[in-house]
Amino acid sequence: MKTKIFLAFFTVILTALLSNFIFEWLIMRDFENYISGVKEDQLYWITVSAESSYESGKWNLDILSETIHWAMIMGIDIKILDLSGNEIISSHKIMESLPHVMKNGMEGLFHLHTTTGIFQEYPLYRRGKIIGTLSSRPFQKKEIAEKEAVFKKRTRNFLLISFLIAGIGSLIIALLLSQYLSKPIRNLKMAAEKIEHGDFSVRTLTKAHDEVGKLSDVFNKMAESLQKEEKLRKQLMSNIAHELRTPLTIIKTQVEALADGVITDKEKGLENIDGEIGRLINLVKGIEDVTIAEASFFSRLEETEINLKEFLPGVTAELLPLFRDKNLHIEVLDDKDLFVTVDVEKLEIIIRNIIANSLKFTEKGGVSIHYGIDINRFFIEIRDTGKGIPENKIPFIFNRFYRGDKTDSHGLGLGLAIVKELINVMHGEIQVKSMVGEGTSFSIFLPLSKR
Ligand SMILES: Nc1ncnc2c1ncn2[C@@H]1O[C@H](COP(=O)(O)OP(=O)(O)O)[C@@H](O)[C@H]1O
Ligand SMILES: [Mg+2]
Known part of the structure; x- marks a missing residue:
């Protein structure tokens, strides 16, 4: 990354350098063009002036000498020759x-005597006829050449220095x-890398x-949730x-007692053994549900x-025998078509967990279920006539391992945590209303169609 940015800048600088050279070359060329343009103009003027000094076959030497001056x-060093090549004036x-x-x-x-160099010859005309030749060459005028050189040098230096300042x-x-x-x-x-090492x-x-800031934010959130998950995982393991240990210890002592004939x-x-095995099976089921709920984060x-x-009576029908055993009723009170698009497996886990709680905490009466539409969502309400949840306990019931009654031998306190997790994954919401001694109602709200 660092090198890439640096290289990008370096390329820009290199381009600037190149354009600097092109710029310098252009300035020099323009300067030279300007100088030679001026020289051409001067020569043209001299030629015209020399030609005008020729009148009816004669050269006017006064005008000519002024021209030469x-x-x-x-x-410019000048020679004027007539048609037969004799020098008229110079x-x-x-x-x-x-x-x-x-x-x-x-x-x-003018350094007239030190001037060397080849004369350039130009024919002189008067009324369309050649009248002579003008030969010219520049004087070796040191000052001018020096001034030109100084100008060129300064320009070059200026460009170089400005480039160096900008470049560095x-x-x-x-x-x-x-x-x-x-x-x-x-x-x-x-x-x-630290996260990689745990x-x-x-x-x-x-x-x-x-x-980059957003990326860091996301990274921090990821690290936070990893940390939370890690903590929960440890907690879950120790809880499991x-x-x-408890049912296994009981089973072990019972089996030993049976074998020894103590019982x-x-x-x-x-x-007793069968009851404890049932507890173990429940435990395993609970762990399975947690795994499913957690996996659904990623699937x-x-x-x-x-x-x-059709769906709700199907779910309650399976649970009916358990309710009958406790002399409780369970029924779906609504009977209207309501088509929804959901993850059925997850919805079933949610409803089963809520109903299982109602069954556990209800001694008389039973469970009634409503469903319907709430603006752009559908809801399912599961209401029981059980012992209810004290108001100050309601905020905790969705926490993992929270159990209202610690002596209650059935349950890990995971049911509602799973429900909450699944509802989140499904972009839904869950609400609880409860009155101690009268009953509890759980309402789940889920989007009507695919998002
Ligand atoms: N329908 C209900 N009636 C009374 N209390 C409930 C009901 N549902 C949940 N609770 C309370 O919330 C706690 C957490 O429930 P849950 O997470 O399912 O754990 P568990 O069922 O293993 O106890 C329960 O222990 C209970 O105290
Ligand atoms: Mg439960």
Whole structure:
């Protein structure tokens, strides 16, 4: 990550460098074009001026010498030749004709005698006819050449320095930024490694509100739920061990007593053993249900369409014998078609667990079931005429291992925890109303159709 960000910046800098070179090249080219353009203009002007000094077969030497003067000031060494190649006038001749002091001064300016280089020849015309030749070459004017060189050098230096400042600056920024950007990711990686080694207490510190911040949030939530699960798992294991020990101890002593002949009432002994085995079976069933409920966190909902009118009586019919044994009734009071799309297996576990509690905590009367629609949800209400739940206990009944009556030998206190977990997975809601001595009603609300 760090290297990637850095490389990205580096590419940007490299592009900037390249464009810097192109820019420099363009400036230099423009400068050179400008200079040669100016020179061409000057030469054109000189040519025209020389041509105009030719009138009816004669050269006007006054005009010509003025032209040459101007040319010299512009830095051009000039010779004008007639058609047969004889020199009419030249920069040299003009110089020679000057008074001595002036000549020296001019020489210092133009370096006439040290100027070398090939003359460039241009034909001179008058009324469409060739009248002579103009030869020209630039003076070796040191100052101008130096000035040009200085200009070029300065431009180059300016571009180089500005590039260096920008380049080094952005390089440093790139380094710092890549360090800064990758820091939260590195923290996250370190935290993930800790979790890998079983330390669920790690959290990453996040201040950012960007993607990385969100990722850290999700990570922390994950770590938290892992920690919670780990705690519950340990609790569950110790509870299971504890719950297993009691019936197993009772079975062991009963069997030993039977074998030793200490117990006279064999039938009573066997009944005790059978009861404890039943407890063990219940325990295993409870653990199975917890496993199913937990697994449903990770599995998709298996939704199918059912008609509550047929589904609910089907569930109660299976439980009917147990209710009859206790002289209780169980009935579905509604009788209307209501098609819903749900995970049937989970819905069944939920209803069974709630009804099993009603059966356990009801001594007279029984259970009645209602169902119907509540805006965009459907509800199933299971009401019993049992002993009820004290108001201050209601907040705890969905906790794992919570049992209202610790002496109650049936149950692990897992039933309602499972119910709650499944309801959550199914995006539903559960409500409880209860009056001690009068009864309890559980209402579950679930979405009518697939989400
Ligand atoms: N229908 C009910 N009537 C009275 N008390 C109930 C009812 N349903 C649940 N409870 C209370 O809530 C507790 C938790 O229920 P549950 O999680 O199913 O555990 P368990 O059934 O193993 O005791 C019960 O121990 C009981 O005190
Ligand atoms: Mg229960």
